[in-house]
Amino acid sequence: MEALIIKKTEDTPAIHLDKAAGIFEFSGKSLPEDVTSFYGPVFDWITAYGEDANESSKFVFKMTYFNTASSKIILDILMRLETLHEDGKNISVEWHYEEDDEDMQEAGEEYADIVEVPFTFVED
Amino acid sequence: MEELKDKGMNSNSQYMRFVVDFHNMMVDKKITLAYEGEVTQEITKAFTSMTERNLEKVEENGKIKKKVYHVMVECLQNISKHADDESETASNNLDEGLAKTGLFLIGSDHNEYFITSGNGIANENIPALKEMIDNINSLNQDELKQLHKEKMRETAISEKGGAGLGFIDIARKTGNPLEYHFEPIDEKNSFFLLKTSINKNTAE
Structure with missing residues (x-):
């Protein structure tokens, strides 16, 4: 399947979803005005990926900032991954946060608490 | 003559x-920034990056910088999403880009940064907003965390692209109550002011 590669902008993150390369990554800032339209292709891609997922996939989040609307969308993405995980796909999440960024660390911990997907944390 | x-x-x-x-x-x-006019995504981006640079110059602590940035984005996007603005130039349309008239101020004193936003509100919408803010102000940090978790699971992104989490999030990030005022304009409308404080010394 085709990779989904979106370059980062001032208010949207870089997204790299590539089944062949085994890269699944979100990084940067997310504060678009219209989160639904920006993240629409991501949901479509994950749905298609679920049909034929790799043996294991690690979704990496290296977010430095997201607004509350994006925080809700990220939860929706993680819940989509949870569904794949429940379907027997081997999915994990690696949550990065910048040194001393307790808010970003806590945000990750709260997601880990809500969704049933294995999380690991990395302080960059 | x-x-x-x-x-x-x-x-x-x-x-x-x-x-x-x-x-x-x-x-x-x-007051390092005072603005009255249309609030759009372009304005939000410009103001946040300008403030980031200013805080960088005064070598503000990274945690506090992030909090200021965070509160600014939520306040500005609150105006563009939720202000009741009946003027011809206002836009509620996400495809065309949101635009609403509002007021935005950033100031500071020795102890705190103050972020103040203002926008029109229909009087009929005041009770619900007041109740929401009063409720948030009555909760401690653990209760806010719980409320945030519940809301995040329950709510869907609205037509205007909001998650209904902004005020809860501001209260959690700053640890301070949300101060507000409704200034009557006429029989139908008022001007809503929201002031948020971010402590300089304690990052928590």
């Missing part, structure tokens, strides 16, 4: 006096 000239001089010097006073007030209250 002479009269006219005098009048011009007079109103000109009045205006200059006003600017001097206005400037003194800004300096006195350490």
Whole structure:
């Protein structure tokens, strides 16, 4: 399947979803005005990926900032991954946060608490 | 002719006096940004990056910088998403880009940064907003965390692209109550002011 590669902008993150390369990554800032339209292709891609997922996939989040609307969308993405995980796909999440960024660390911990997907944390 | 000239001089010097006073007030209250006008995504991006640079210059602590940035984005996007603005230039349309008239101020004193936003609100919408903010202000940090978790799971992204989490998130990130005021404009409308404080010394 085709990779989904979106370059980062001032208010949207870089997204790299590539089944062949085994890269699944979100990084940067997310504060678009219209989160639904920006993240629409991501949901479509994950749905298609679920049909034929790799043996294991690690979704990496290296977010430095997201607004509350994006925080809700990220939860929706993680819940989509949870569904794949429940379907027997081997999915994990690696949550990065910048040194001393307790808010970003806590945000990750709260997601880990809500969704049933294995999380690991990395302080960059 | 002479009269006219005098009048011009007079109103000109009045205006200059006003600017001097206005400037003194800004300096006195350490207002680094004051804006009245249309709030759009472009404005949000411009103001946040400008403030980031300013805070960088004064070598503000990274955690506090992030909190200021965070509160700014939520306040500005609150205006563009939720202000009741009936003017011709207002836009509620996400495809065309949201645009609403509002007020935005950033100031500081020795202990805190103050972020103040203002926008029109229909009087009929005041009770619900007041109840929401009062409820948030009555909760401690653990309760806010719980409320945030519940809301995040339950709510869907609205037509205007909001998650209904902004105020809860501001209260959690700053640890301070949300101060507000509704200034009556006419029978149907008021002006909603929201002031958020971010402590300088304690990052928590």
